[in-house]
Amino acid sequence: MSTITDSAPTPSRSATAVILAAGRGTRMRSERPKVMHPLAGQPMLRYLLENAQQVFDRIVIVIGPGMDDVAAIAAPHAVVVQSDRLGTAHAALQAQAQFGTGDVAVLYGDNPLITAETMRELLACRRQPGVGLALLAMRPADPGRYGRVVTQGENVQRIVEWADATPQERRIDLCNAGVLCADAGDFRRWLNAVSNDNAQGEYYLGDVVTQAVSEGACVRAVVAAEDELRGINSRAELAVAEACVQTRLRHAAMDRGVTLIAPETVFLCADTDLAPDVVVHPHVVFGPGVKVERDVEIQSFSHLAQCIVRMGAQIGPYARLRPGSDVGARAHVGNFVELKATTLGEGAKANHLTYLGNARVGARTNIGAGTITCNYDGVFKHVTVIGEGCFIGSDTILVAPVTLGTGAMTAAGSVITGDVADNAMAFGRARQENRDGYAEEFRNRLKDAKERG
Known part of the structure; x- marks a missing residue:
C-alpha cells in the first residue's frame, strides 16, 4: 500500500x-x-x-x-x-x-x-x-x-x-x-x-x-x-455522510474565526458564509444561501435561509429569516419574529412576535410586538414601506400596499390601510366607549341564560 x-x-x-x-x-x-x-x-x-x-x-x-x-x-x-x-x-x-x-x-x-x-x-x-x-x-x-x-x-x-x-x-x-x-x-x-x-x-x-x-x-x-x-446507498448511509459533512463544515467555520458554542447542534449548508467573530448559539439551522457579516450574534433555535445579516446585528432566539431577507447593521430580529423578502434598515428593531413580509423598513425604526404586514391578497404579494425612525405600536396590522413616512407612528392595536405622512401618527382603531355597570349586567344575563339551559 x-x-x-x-x-x-x-x-x-x-x-x-x-x-x-x-x-x-x-x-x-x-x-x-x-x-x-x-x-x-x-x-x-x-x-x-x-x-x-x-x-x-x-x-x-x-x-x-x-x-x-x-x-x-x-x-x-x-x-x-x-x-x-x-x-x-x-x-x-x-x-x-x-x-x-x-x-x-x-x-x-x-x-x-x-x-x-x-x-x-x-x-x-x-x-x-x-x-x-x-x-x-x-x-x-x-x-x-x-x-x-x-x-x-x-x-x-x-x-x-x-x-x-x-x-x-x-x-x-x-x-x-x-x-x-x-x-x-x-x-x-x-x-x-x-x-x-x-x-x-x-x-x-x-x-x-x-x-x-x-x-x-x-x-x-x-x-x-x-x-x-464511504459509499452512500441507503437513507441510513446518507445520514452518516451528512454527519461527516457537517463535522467538516463546522471545523472549517471555527478555523475561520466563527464561535460555535455547541458545534454538534448547529447545522450548516455547503454555501453558508459566516464571517470571523460571528457567534452562533446552540440549535441554529442554516439553509442554503446565507451570508453573515462580522460581529453578528445568532441565538438559539433560529432558522436562516437565502438571506444576508449585516455587521453587528442580533438574531433570535427563535427567529426565522426566510428567502430575500436583508438584516441591516446592528439591527435586531428577536424572539418569534419572521422576515420574508424584507429589508430591515441599520439599527432597526423587531424584537417580539412579529411577521414582516415584502417590507422595506428604514433605519432606526422600532417595530412593536405583534405587528404583522398583510402582504398577500390571495393572488399578489404587496409591499409595505416604513420610513426611517418610525415607531410602530404593538399589534399594528399594516395592510399592504401601504407607505409610512419618516418619523411616522402608529397607535397600538391599529389597522393601517392608508399611507401615513412624515412625522404623522396614525390611529386605525375604533374609539373606546366605557359603560358603567354594564359588565355586571352582562354577566348576570349570561348566568340566567345558562340556568334556563
Missing part, C-alpha cells in the same frame, strides 16, 4: 476523471437519482465535481437515461449515457471515447466526500515508476459488504466482491473504495476484457485489477480515511 504526501501530478501529462452517476437509488426507495440526494443542502454529486475540478484536466459524467437533472448539475462537463445498466465496468466503458491519452481515474458519484488531496495522492501513486494501476482503499470500522482488497506485500493481487468472497477473504479488513486510476490506453484494454462471470452477472470495475495483474502490471493501493471513501 502507498501513502503519498508530497507528490503532485506531472503537469505535462493530462488527467481525466470519469464519474459514474447512473445509479437509480433503488435502496433509497426514491424516484430521485441517487447522486441528487442532498448533503448539507446541495446534491452529493456537486461535492465530487468541485474537488475533481481542482485536480483533473477533464471530467466526464456517466448518467442513466432520463437523468436531465443530473446532466444539469454536471454542466459544463461532458456527459455520456449508460442506456443499459450492466455494471460499473460497463458504465466506465461508455466514456472510453473521452479518455484522451493521459491518465484516467474512475470515481463514483455516490462516494462524494473524496477530497482533492486524496485524488492527487491517487494520481501521484499511479505515476510512480513501474506502477500500472492505482486504487483507493480503506479500513472501515465495519467492513460489511464492501469488496475486499487482496494483497501480497505492497502489491494488490485482486479485488473480490463480497458476494463472491470466501469466508477467509471476508475477514480481510482492507476494503475497496471502487476508485481506479491508470493510463488511458491500459484502462480501455482492461475494461474491454472484463467479463460478467460472477454471482450478479455484472461487469465489475474491480475486475480491472485482475486484468492488470494478469498482464504483470504493478497495482498499488492508496489508503484513505473511511469518512472520505
